[in-house]
Amino acid sequence: MxxxxxxxxxxxxxxxxxxxxxxxxxxxxxxxxxxxxxxxxxxxxxxxxxxxxxxxxxxxxxxxxxxxxxxxxxxxxxxxxxxxxxxxxxxxxxxxxxxxxxxxxxxxxxxxxxxxxxxxxxxxxxxxxxxxxxxxxxxxxxxxxxxxxxxxxxxxxxxxxxxxxxxxxxxxxxxxxxxxxxxxxxxxxxxxxxxxxxxxxxxxxxxxxxxxxxxxxxxxxxxxxxxxxxxxxxxxxxQKPNVLTKNEKQSGWKLLFDGKTLNGWKKLSDSGWDIEDGELKAQVFTTGGTKDIITNDQFENFELSLEFKIFKATNSGFKYLVTNNYPGYENSYLGLEYQILDNVNFKYPERGVYRSLASLYDLIPSSSKDIVGFDNWNVAKIIVQGNHIEHWLNGEKVVEYDRSTNHFDSLVAGSKYKNMKNFGKGTKGHILLQNEGTPVTFRSIKIRPL
Known part of the structure; x- marks a missing residue:
């Protein structure tokens, strides 16, 4: 009871x-x-x-x-x-x-x-x-x-x-x-x-x-x-998807996806995404590589919210504070990543706990124990306030960290980012949606300055 x-x-x-x-x-x-x-x-x-x-x-x-x-x-x-x-x-x-x-x-x-x-x-x-x-x-x-x-x-x-x-x-x-x-x-x-x-x-x-x-x-x-x-x-x-309420508008929220076009975004490859019924859908492919999209604008100190659906074996995510300024990696858009993953059917062979749904990819595991069902909408949120950053999943705070600490530096040193100087320390950057060839769908992508 x-x-x-x-x-x-x-x-x-x-x-x-x-x-x-x-x-x-x-x-x-x-x-x-x-x-x-x-x-x-x-x-x-x-x-x-x-x-x-x-x-x-x-x-x-x-x-x-x-x-x-x-x-x-x-x-x-x-x-x-x-x-x-x-x-x-x-x-x-x-x-x-x-x-x-x-x-x-x-x-x-x-x-x-x-x-x-x-x-x-x-x-x-x-x-x-x-x-x-x-x-x-x-x-x-x-x-x-x-x-x-x-x-x-x-x-x-x-x-x-x-x-x-x-x-x-x-x-x-x-x-x-x-x-x-x-x-x-x-x-x-x-x-x-x-x-x-x-x-x-x-x-x-x-x-x-x-x-x-x-x-x-x-x-x-x-x-x-x-x-x-x-x-x-x-x-x-x-609430209708891809529409801001009156209160949201008054609070400074801005839509990043209008449900119809990719206005405000640029593709980092020739294809990779479809828009159907107000949803932004990643095309499935098996040729390797990624087909990401990235915002034209850059953001600092913000709250970002979006809805997503996962499917069987989804492996995706969205990145924030994204730049192509890391020495030696100027041809790549890199940033901190909110992982979107089917935890049940997609298993990383290494560092799996650090690469799970809502985790700070390869750095901090999510505290969420939820198994998110296929084909239903979930709400992801991140809050960036200076060095303090939070990940939220369906109304629950699941990751919280401070980029200014020695602990964060040690996490980076033990990750795939260890050779990237000052990784994750930028104060401003783009938002990037990942497509690594597995199905994922987004809508109601919105952001507000803090």
Whole structure:
């Protein structure tokens, strides 16, 4: 429970009592400021122990009682569906009228057997009484058997009160068995399911509670990463990309990328970048070398912010305080680098910890433990104030250093930059976006003087 609280979770759905009484569990969540909004039980307990289930739900403080499966043999049939409808209507009425609780059914894939002009899931929804029976949409167990969660939300709207958020590993083929390996649960934004579209439809439908569900063996890593994905999705949905707000303009922010052209930039090679749908995309190539772009202007004492997406095996970054004034390296634009990397699939054979996402490349590791999902937007920020410099990733400060110290000098002496006199000591320089041949995408690149 302490781990859940530390993640910032305040609303939960319980599917069992974990060996405790409902009263004991209620005490634990109350002490941590967490609410149990839904209590999950088995079909048999719902039908045969309705009073006991209701009392436990009330003790937990839940508003909903949820069932996530239906007993059947071999293949789910219309006879199974009709029995289900009768039980749900009967028990749902008891829960509502005698206990003030709302019953909800959670789909599990097998209910989508074809029936007449729809499915047996449609049969259940249409034949249950909306006054007594609501639904919890598990988006993976709708997608897995071939359904579109957005279409279901649009079709049945307010019948959905609850939602299980999950993502399905890419390449996994679905069916109507109602089962798949728990290891097919992956970080949101890295799988097959269009979560942004589903959340938009869910909001329109009036879904009241959203639960992250991850049954994999890697929940300690995946759940925080999925929460980060949702946070970034929320942020990106509140402001149009490549546009400054009124407050940003008043604070001195300036766009470095307008979403349409490379005005203000120059290419350091003949090609390397495409602009599509307001995004600056690095072209993929295997010929070696780099195809970087660099700002025409130079900057000192500034805050730079940009959004980026990584993909499998991305190895990129952006450099700041960039010059071509280092003796012996006059043909190269060099500077301090904020590394952008797929930490999972791209591994440097040497000095890997110093060459990881958000690190000061080859000098200072990032303190971030986040695994950033593929194909979702992340926010990078650097602050340069004299010799004091900070790297930020998704709202978290992950690197902080002072270029004037002996410690910084020792870091340079132990790095690939050891032969470059006064490396990283310049007070003014360009911004450079790297393309080393792997996919990466940027947008909303902006800067303000400090």
């Amino acid at each position: 302490d781990k859940i609280k530390a993640l910032g979770i305040i609303d939960m759905e319980f599917s069992n009592l974990f060996g405790k009484t409902a009263s004991e569990l209620r005490t634990l969540i109350d002490e941590r400021g967490i609410k149990c909004s839904s209590f999950g039980v088995s079909y048999s307990d719902l039908v045969d122990k309705t009073t006991e289930v209701a009392q436990k739900a009330k003790t937990l403080g839940a508003d909903y009682v949820r069932v996530a499966s239906i007993p059947y043999k071999d293949v789910f049939t219309v006879e199974d569906a009709q029995r289900t409808v009768d039980d749900f209507n009967r028990v749902g009425k008891i829960l509502k009228e005698e206990y003030g609780l709302t019953f909800a059914y959670h789909n599990h894939g097998f209910e989508f057997q074809p029936y007449q002009d729809g499915t047996l899931y449609d049969f259940i929804v249409k034949n249950t009484n909306p006054k007594y029976v609501s639904f919890e949409l598990d988006i993976l167990w709708a997608f897995f058997p071939g359904q579109d969660p957005v279409q279901l939300l649009n079709k049945y709207g307010k019948r959905y009160k609850l939602m299980h958020l999950k993502d399905l590993r890419k390449g996994v083929q679905g069916n109507m068995s109602g089962g798949t390996s728990p290891e097919n649960d992956v970080v949101f934004g890295t799988g097959q399911i269009d979560i942004p579209s589903i959340l938009k439809a869910a909001k329109k439908a009036g879904v009241k509670h959203y639960y992250i569900e991850d049954e994999s063996s890697n929940v300690d890593v995946q759940v925080p990463a999925s929460m980060l994905y949702l946070q970034n999705l929320k942020k990106s949905g509140t």
